[in-house]
Amino acid sequence: MPRPTSDVHACEAHAPDADLDDLHARLAAARLPEAETVHRAAPARRRWDQGVPLADLVDVVNYWRTEYNWRLFEERLNRIGQFRTTIDGLGIHFLHRRSPRTGATPLLLTHGWPDSVARFIDVVDELADPKDADAPAFHVVVPSLPGFGYSDKPTATGWGTERIAAAWVELMGRLGYHRFAAHGGDWGGNITTVLGGRFPAHVLGIHTLFAEGPPGLTTDGLTAVERRWAEETHHFWRHRAAYAKQQATRPQTIGYFLVDSPVGLLAWILDKFAEWSDTEDSPFETISRDRILDNVTLYWLTRTGASAARIYCESHNSLDPELRVDVPTAVTMYPRDIEKCPRPWAQERFRQIVRWTVPERGGHFPSLEVPEYFVEDLQEGLAAVLTAAR
Template sequence: MTAITPFRIDIPQSQLDDLHDRLDRTRWPDELPGVGWEYGIPLNYIKELADYWRHSYDWRVHEKRLNSFPQFTTEIHGQNVHFMHVRSANPHALPLIATHGWPGSLVELLNIIEPLSEDFQVVVPSIPGYGFSGPTREKGWNVERVARTWAELMSRLGYTRYGAHGSDWGSAITRELGRIDAEHAAAVHVTMIGMPPQPGLEPYTEEEQRRLQHGQRYQRELFGYAAIQSTRPQTLAYALHDSPVGQLAWIVEKFRDWTDSADIPEDAVDRDHMLTNVMVYWLTGTAGSAARLYYESLAARVRPVEPSPTPTGVAVFPKDLSLSVRRFAEAANTITHWSEFDRGGHFHAMEQPDLLVADIRGFFQSLPEISRSSFRSRP
């Protein structure tokens, strides 16, 4: 069996000095007057944020927080896999693997790890190609391959029965994990389950039509990043790998477009938390390899969706980039739990961690096949 090795984040000061030097030498573009966010991130906003990043943000504070969680690496299918593994005080707690998405990282899940560990043995990996898992080294790292890697990881940790949660790409990976490893995956919980409407479901309800229109707006106005990453991730990598402000803008724009924010991303998420997520991409040099997941998964998307027999819970947040429709999802999934919330956007664990934790806990606690001893008693 391949070894599981303890891991600790220790970024050399030279990397931080290089970042500061690059920020000091940023070559700023012009912008049209009075367009706000219509053409992308406004110049005055990104300048102020970059100045804060350069002079006020303290990586060492957040590095220390990251290192407060036990971390490990192991090699699976020839790829380094980095993960956090936080054991519950409850020896009967159900193992739970939680997966981030793009432009997130395991940083986006930090606020839910401790509360989940009251009832779960929590495993939070970095997707191959992301963060401290490092760049992928060969073609073929798509959603299915990541899911098979997670199945092997949970087996390697000695977990023969487990649950899974995911958002964004993590939702797709988690659904696939439940499908391919149904023998061991007791149930899965996701925040997006994008299934197109199947023939024969017409007429659509007013709410279903609204959600379809929401998806059409995403395809029309907000899909540009995905089109580039699905077709030319290497070309994009040169800009993001070389320019910290380029990396900052590419990610932070999504925290404005996809969150339940009134004007700027910080209306919905903590500024330092968001910058720590950006730092993980910058310090590990994984902007390009993270984008490759889009290319690889698009290439594999020609196959029809295969049904999943695994009990599936879905949490829908109103300002997410995609709003799932239960009738569509039920066509190929075993939906046993469906929650609709009145607030929150795409970065659920950062925006509404309490709502998300309660929904994950409630879903698994409701399943008859999950032992009641897995959950601590509450008044």
């Protein structure tokens, strides 16, 4: 079994008590606006038309201040195994769970925004040591993106998705994993695409929730469902993507608000968990308050609201139109995700799709919304990928 090089160091998470006391004091002193003016007679998505409803936010803030226990999340991270290394001058944090199984495959999982390594916290153990003896097992590596969580914040421009993908190859090599599989959604899906396209000598194959085809493709020949997907994605970017435009153009400005106000940070992130999850009203129908607060508190304690937003400034709309992925690829399009690409479009970029899945349930955060299904789908998708890679 490979061992980390001397450039990789174990670490543990433990926030100072003073930082948690400061968080609780800020929550208690929060100044809130009046309630939204949209219809609120019954639970429904309409309640969120102007953003996070006041009553919902007050409920979560009170829970965050009086009941939520950050130390439990720290313990989870420490049990999985946390490490740091410096790549290209930047400190990178990552989780690393080795499988006890002989012949396990190295697997890189990359998160996106507005999440973090918390996206995968509930699935790492099952991927590394599955209960089903016939399921594939993986040595799981989950890095924090630059500027996210416990990774360092870049002090200059240049840390876009292409550079991050190259850093991930270096990271896996330092762990002794010179050939590996990769998975991602959101920015993680973009980075996974770059990994498969730029580094086929290192990447056995990929599983992605983000299969963006090259630009300029026609809708001719698409099915009715595929046309609807294309229309919904266009509508999303035209009418529901103000957050991305803000972070792509003025991340520093919004960063003051995200780093100074825990309530503002919570609302900014909770809004996306609500809008992008497969629920009828609240994200808490499928994702626990604790898990969302694990994610938000990680942003808060590491002061990464601004630095995380900069990935949009670095890489928004930057996926190379000419990039093609020839390694085996498995694609899963969850029904309530914010972008769903028609398969004929995806095939123009991903030229060896070995599995294409459209589940009945799930949104943008399936590892948190439907973790059991997510693990099974990822295992089956990567099994198909690894078979094709032999």
